[in-house]
Amino acid sequence: MSVHGLKLAPPDCGDCPIRHRAVCSRCDGPELARLEEMKYYRSFEAGQNVVWSGDRMDFVASVVSGIASLTQTMEDGRRQMVGLLLPSDFVGRPGRGVAPYDVTATTDLVMCCFRRKPFEEMMVTTPHVAQRLLEMTLDELDAAREWMLLLGRKTAREKIASLLAILARRDTGLKAKAAKGPISFDLPLTREEMADYLGLTLETVSRQMNALKRDGVVELAERRRIVVPNFDRLAEETGDDSDGGFLS
Amino acid sequence: MSVHGLKLAPPDCGDCPIRHRAVCSRCDGPELARLEEMKYYRSFEAGQNVVWSGDRMDFVASVVSGIASLTQTMEDGRRQMVGLLLPSDFVGRPGRGVAPYDVTATTDLVMCCFRRKPFEEMMVTTPHVAQRLLEMTLDELDAAREWMLLLGRKTAREKIASLLAILARRDTGLKAKAAKGPISFDLPLTREEMADYLGLTLETVSRQMNALKRDGVVELAERRRIVVPNFDRLAEETGDDSDGGFLS
DNA sequence: GGGCGCATTTGATCCTGATCAAGGCAATCA
DNA sequence: TGATTGCCTTGATCAGGATCAAATGCGCCC
Structure with missing residues (x-):
């Protein structure tokens, strides 16, 4: 199921979705251990901002619980939400250090974070991760395009x-x-x-x-x-x- | 530059964008040769349909010249274009065999195609390709979200x-x-x-x-x-x- | 309990863009 | 040359949703 690419974590998942979404389904062994070492958690209260558009963003993350929203804002205040992040959804972009939109905690939120640099380095040595992220991103792209039909017509x-x-x-x-x-x-x-x-x-x-x-x-x-x-x-x-x- | 993730091929590119977009920037050697062997070209006249939504799609492709459009249509005929594909843009999805929207040649169009199965197999053995595709897909996702702001507000x-x-x-x-x-x-x-x-x-x-x-x-x-x-x-x-x- | 802040509902009116309907213009074809 | 066709423009009218404004309900804090 998907709300802008947000797919539910399979019910048998443990507490850290990235394990399952980006890695588990394809591999086991040392990559998992490395991811486990790298990860850390951040919590936000409902309404709290996670990052502002234009901020440096030196981590990538996966939603553990709660809902986050991605919004774009025009100078005069018009706002458009461009995505909802549900548990197991991924946010952040390997290869870019600046957030392209505001990320806000819509409900109380827990995210599982990875610092960007080491995550990128791990991607190079662990091809499964890039492939899994590609699949997830393509799903999100489809969801975004479905939303374009809704918004336009x-x-x-x-x-x-x-x-x-x-x-x-x-x-x-x-x-x-x-x-x-x-x-x-x-x-x-x-x-x-x-x-x-x-x-x-x-x-x-x-x-x-x-x-x-x-x-x-x-x-x-x-x-x-x-x-x-x-x-x-x-x-x-x-x-x-x-x-x-x-x-x- | 990007119209829904369509980036111009660098001016020094050869005739087959996929080489440059998905591979060249990162690697040389045998992968290139394998891609070269696999590729074939298809031409379409302006207005011609490339694939219909719901069709089997057993290839992935890169636009060589011309413009293709991606559109979604509702039962009663309302239409929303969800993307423009310019030269060097990629279309098709590794891992899925059904087209999610209509693809149409807006102008005369030449595409460089790869059969899906061998392309997927090559992705497994050539991690650079998945990483490059991930970057491209993330760009497209950003462009789609920018378009959502336009459509909504x-x-x-x-x-x-x-x-x-x-x-x-x-x-x-x-x-x-x-x-x-x-x-x-x-x-x-x-x-x-x-x-x-x-x-x-x-x-x-x-x-x-x-x-x-x-x-x-x-x-x-x-x-x-x-x-x-x-x-x-x-x-x-x-x-x-x-x-x-x-x-x- | 009273007062406050916030989310939501409801009403009245306005305006942007849709709809319906002609008409113009250029290219192609008989 | 005139007819046809596709694309674009223009006009008149309509309506869906925006805007402005007020009221209601609900939780919360003092």
Whole structure:
């Protein structure tokens, strides 16, 4: 599953996703030990900034728990979120020392970090890592391009439905679509954050959320609690092809 | 320079960009020879389709000359271009055999292709290739995210100005911004293609192009010939930070 | 309990860009 | 030469979402 390339860590993963995402699936042995030595953790509170656009960024990292967001800001304050980082997602770029966008902790956040230089050196001697990162980056690129379709061509209602469908799928694993029963999950974003992600204003987000509620597509029990009684019904509202995409 | 990650091949490159982009900068020797053996060329006429979304895609390729576009289409026909491939750009994904979007020749096009399986096998034994592809993919991801800001938050006028600025820079090399004199270039896209790229309608594209002309920002000599008398003036219209981005 | 701050909802109005509809222009072809 | 076609421009109108403004609800702290 993916929200901008964020894929869930397999359920049997240990505490440090980079092990599994970037390395474990392909190799064992000394590389793992080297990664283990290099890693360190950083925690952030909800709302706290991780790095600002333009800052030096001398580490790469993997999200352990919580959600981080990537946003771009224009001079006059217009903001566009360009990615959400969920647990097991990777952030930072081997080979570049400057952050291209703001990274912010949307919820309380723990990241597993590696200093950039030694990580880059390890990449040279451990080809599996580069290959794994390439796969992950290609997934993110696909997700970003899917988001471009949403931003450029979908209506406000379709945008909201698409976001809710993605979050619903994520919280119930890959088989959400097959699930017949109702799905419920917590919304990790404020209306404003949703707006920044969808290229809308917070007022429009609020109105369309309530429109979907009026039409019985979702139920808003508490402010941040969403119940989707019928996932297929929600999926119809997204404007996407009904088949839900190709599975590799 | 980059239009969705399309970087110009360095001027001293030979005829097959993949050599230079994916391999040459880092290594010489037998890998080059193997790539040379594997490659073959395919040509397409302007307007011709290269692959449809959902097709099997058993090759990866690099653009030699011409321009290809990547587009996504919704069931009801709404279209969003999600990338332009310029010479030296890479298309196709090691590890996946199905195309995620339509690829179309926007102009006459020549691509340098490699069958996917042997290319993947070579990646395993030649780590430089994966590393180079990772760099290229990260560049594309950044470009896609920049485009998300454009699609989500810019006005129609800013969108047009941004596209023209990118094309103007591309046609004059990296130093366009420094160039004091007028810049002129051919527009490789129809109004409709521009609209699909920018998330607008072709009528709005036409109107805003003429508005920029009225305001003296650009001159439209012939239909497809653009003259930018003062690049800085155009850059002001894009809404982007004046510094034009960080250079690594 | 009262007051404050924040997220959200709701309402009224405005405006940008979409939509619908002609018309122009240049290249190609009969 | 006139007809056709593709691409672009222009005009009139419409509507979806933005903007401005106010109210509501909720948690929190004193």
